[in-house]
Amino acid sequence: MGLDEDALDYHRRDPPGKIAIETTKPTSTQRDLSLAYSPGVAAPCREIADDATKAYTYTSKGNLVGMVSNGSAVLGLGDIGARASKPVIEGKGVLLKRFADIDVFDFELDTDDPDAIVEAVSLTEPSFGGIHVEDIKAPECFEIEARLRERMDIPVYHDDQHGTAIVSGAALLNAVDILDKDLETLDVAFAGAGASAIATAEFYVSLGVPRENITMCDSSGIITTERADAGAVNEYKTRFARDRPAGDLADAMAGADVFVGLAVGDIVTRAMVRSMADNPVVFAMANPEPEIGYYEAKEARDDTVIAATGRSDFPNQVNNVLCFPFMFRGALDVRATEINEEMKVAAARALAELAREDVPDAVAKAYGDEPLQFGPDYLIPKALDPRVLFEVAPAVARAAVESGVSRIDLDLDTYVEDLEARLGKDREMMRIVLNKAKTDPKRVALAEGTNPTTIRAAAQMEEEGIARPLLLGDRDAIWETMDDLGLDYDPDIVDPADIDLDPYVEELYAARQRKGVTRVEAEELVRNDTNYFGSVMVEMGDADALLTGLTHHYPSALRPPLQVIGTAEDAEYAAGVYMLAFRNRIVFVADTTVNQDPGAAELAEIGRHTGELARRFNVEPRAAMLSYSNFGSVDNEGTRKPREAARMLREDPSVDFPVDGEMQADTAVVEDILQGTYDFAELESPANVLVFPNLEAGNIGYKLLQRLGGADAIGPMLVGMDKPVHVLQRGDEVKDIVNLAGVAVVDAQERDD
Numbered sequence: 001m002g003l004d005e006d007a008l009d010y011h012r013r014d015p016p017g018k019i020a021i022e023t024t025k026p027t028s029t030q031r032d033l034s035l036a037y038s039p040g041v042a043a044p045c046r047e048i049a050d051d052a053t054k055a056y057t058y059t060s061k062g063n064l065v066g067m068v069s070n071g072s073a074v075l076g077l078g079d080i081g082a083r084a085s086k087p088v089i090e091g092k093g094v095l096l097k098r099f100a101d102i103d104v105f106d107f108e109l110d111t112d113d114p115d116a117i118v119e120a121v122s123l124t125e126p127s128f129g130g131i132h133v134e135d136i137k138a139p140e141c142f143e144i145e146a147r148l149r150e151r152m153d154i155p156v157y158h159d160d161q162h163g164t165a166i167v168s169g170a171a172l173l174n175a176v177d178i179l180d181k182d183l184e185t186l187d188v189a190f191a192g193a194g195a196s197a198i199a200t201a202e203f204y205v206s207l208g209v210p211r212e213n214i215t216m217c218d219s220s221g222i223i224t225t226e227r228a229d230a231g232a233v234n235e236y237k238t239r240f241a242r243d244r245p246a247g248d249l250a251d252a253m254a255g256a257d258v259f260v261g262l263a264v265g266d267i268v269t270r271a272m273v274r275s276m277a278d279n280p281v282v283f284a285m286a287n288p289e290p291e292i293g294y295y296e297a298k299e300a301r302d303d304t305v306i307a308a309t310g311r312s313d314f315p316n317q318v319n320n321v322l323c324f325p326f327m328f329r330g331a332l333d334v335r336a337t338e339i340n341e342e343m344k345v346a347a348a349r350a351l352a353e354l355a356r357e358d359v360p361d362a363v364a365k366a367y368g369d370e371p372l373q374f375g376p377d378y379l380i381p382k383a384l385d386p387r388v389l390f391e392v393a394p395a396v397a398r399a400a401v402e403s404g405v406s407r408i409d410l411d412l413d414t415y416v417e418d419l420e421a422r423l424g425k426d427r428e429m430m431r432i433v434l435n436k437a438k439t440d441p442k443r444v445a446l447a448e449g450t451n452p453t454t455i456r457a458a459a460q461m462e463e464e465g466i467a468r469p470l471l472l473g474d475r476d477a478i479w480e481t482m483d484d485l486g487l488d489y490d491p492d493i494v495d496p497a498d499i500d501l502d503p504y505v506e507e508l509y510a511a512r513q514r515k516g517v518t519r520v521e522a523e524e525l526v527r528n529d530t531n532y533f534g535s536v537m538v539e540m541g542d543a544d545a546l547l548t549g550l551t552h553h554y555p556s557a558l559r560p561p562l563q564v565i566g567t568a569e570d571a572e573y574a575a576g577v578y579m580l581a582f583r584n585r586i587v588f589v590a591d592t593t594v595n596q597d598p599g600a601a602e603l604a605e606i607g608r609h610t611g612e613l614a615r616r617f618n619v620e621p622r623a624a625m626l627s628y629s630n631f632g633s634v635d636n637e638g639t640r641k642p643r644e645a646a647r648m649l650r651e652d653p654s655v656d657f658p659v660d661g662e663m664q665a666d667t668a669v670v671e672d673i674l675q676g677t678y679d680f681a682e683l684e685s686p687a688n689v690l691v692f693p694n695l696e697a698g699n700i701g702y703k704l705l706q707r708l709g710g711a712d713a714i715g716p717m718l719v720g721m722d723k724p725v726h727v728l729q730r731g732d733e734v735k736d737i738v739n740l741a742g743v744a745v746v747d748a749q750e751r752d753d
Helices: 003-012 030-036 042-050 052-058 082-100 114-122 140-151 159-178 195-207 225-229 249-253 270-274 294-298 324-333 341-354 361-366 387-402 412-423 425-439 452-464 475-485 502-515 519-528 530-540 554-564 600-616 637-651 665-669 671-677 695-707 734-752
Strands: 064-069 103-108 130-133 156-158 188-191 214-218 258-261 281-284 306-309 443-446 468-472 492-494 545-548 575-581 586-590 623-626 659-663 689-691 712-719 725-727
Touching: 042 052, 064 082, 064 114, 082 103, 082 324, 082 387, 114 140, 130 140, 130 159, 130 324, 140 156, 140 159, 140 195, 156 159, 156 324, 159 195, 159 258, 159 281, 159 306, 159 324, 159 341, 188 195, 188 249, 195 214, 195 258, 195 341, 214 249, 249 270, 270 294, 281 294, 294 306, 324 341, 324 387, 324 412, 341 387, 361 734, 387 412, 412 425, 425 575, 425 734, 443 452, 443 530, 443 734, 452 468, 452 475, 452 734, 468 530, 475 492, 502 519, 502 530, 502 554, 519 530, 530 545, 530 554, 545 554, 545 734, 554 725, 575 600, 575 695, 586 600, 586 695, 600 623, 600 637, 600 689, 600 712, 600 734, 623 637, 623 665, 637 659, 659 665, 665 671, 665 689, 695 712, 712 725, 712 734, 725 734
Parallel strands: 064 103, 064 130, 130 156, 188 214, 188 258, 258 281, 281 306, 443 468, 443 545, 468 492, 545 725, 586 689, 623 659, 623 689
Antiparallel strands: 575 586, 575 712
16 A cells, blocks of 8 residues: 555544544533533633633633644645645644644635635634644735734744744754854855745844845746846845846855755756855755755765755754744743744754754654764754753743743743643653752762763763762773763763772672672672672762663662662562553552562562652552452452452551552552442552562553553662662663662652651
């Protein structure tokens, strides 16, 4: 099946199209419905009638964008009309929801009359927090956007104009920095003089490129003052008329530092690229075929050519999705009255800065594990990079506040946390822990200190102030890896070859001499096995926590800290816990990694420690001891274990949270079952701490919840140890290491209190 048939099948599946409306409040009871509609709805109506700004409080206005088009200039399809443009406009709505959690109503207007469009759209202002104008042909689009901005007191944004301008502007900022050129002296040649080209040229002026240094070509050649004076070009093109001889695109490109293509494919030759100034910038952004291919431009000459296109199969894709979702997110969240030039410049600079940061592993994997490191082939972030939301939206919001177009004063210091909560409970919960960690960063020994992923994680911990990472391993190897990664970071390295190991050897020998370890073997372990070395460092107080396991099987990574550090005074067992974050709830599951067939006492201890862990995330624990039976419905050795464990926890004076069991998994998490069928249960609400009866059940259970239930998993977090130790899973990413480091730091903080 070809791409067209795949796309048709995708769009016609029930329900047809790509968007729907869902309710955001309960509607399951008569009371719910009376609150949602009559008679309860009268109360917010009266409030809004008295104070129009209350619409942001009581309705969806503040998170709702109207997506408007007449289908007169659909990318790659031309003037296909309003009805045929609906799949495209729905698609833009999908992007706003997917990348910035913004709701969209699209409306396609069956008219080419700018007056009619302006009148129709402006009348919708009570409904929306912002208006997104899309796929309306030039020059009418300029007039429509300008008039709507004048008439409406909410942001109006035409992405065809500004999206490419902002994203390519970010690429330009980084390109000139890499090439050591100055915006103020750039000579820029444009192919194309439509909405996108004119808006991009205007935006480059806002960034610092002199207007008189821009040469723009339309289908008739260079736009000159002679043509403008003769009335041969419209008022928008006239802004870029140059007092120079007439000519074609080849003439415009000769000697130029930058080429910007927003025209049609295959109109630039290698010879034209060779005619440009030293180390040129070539942004060939026509779709689907660029003005010149990415590699053709790069190979046209021997010096450095920095190239970008609009295509995803080449580096440096100028993709508008890097801009418009986050532009609206920031504007909506401060209830901006408009999107101004300051906000657009802020977005471009935020994108440019983000491209200089280390790229998350998940982003690299999404793009085939291609190396992504700031430089000529990585000027701007990738479209699937989730960090764009947290960088661009706050920059836009801040610019709106500082330029005086916001209606509210947003707490910009906590704004990122609010954005993270929009993307999932896991981010919200981890932010709680990471903020705690930042209040008093602790020394975290990283046993696999020469591993590139570990080094990148250490750099992020240091930069964000989460921990004071100690990289264990060969100093030269660590520095060589850092050079390969291009990291600008001065790490704390602990190389066993550089220090006096005798105290560590003696500590290990004293701990293990009656368990089969000689002094010679102790020295060998400390010198050559950073798992043992790191464990001894933590035990002796030279580090506050240990992370290991990235390149080891879990049991072999866990063995050294268990042998050297051991379990806590009030614990006989360690256990592995995952935090599973669903859309509207958090669940901690144990044991998923350590104890194969725990008895009742072990299950009780695992439940107690897991409840204590939940409180580190500001979650009040409600524990369920799981089984395949409910409250004695089956009586055998297997069901007695969780039943007895629940009893032991309830009788434990140190346990001050509700516990019950044995119970089936659905009983534990479904309120109607818990409170309906089993109203005698100790739990008044669904459990958020689930203790599985054995390792097999725990491991299977958490993986099913993660994969089929759509949960995000954080962990495994090791509980019950005498000092903070966490064993990573093989193949964990940078964010996993940073998250577990944050958990370890908070653990160390609490032990100090």
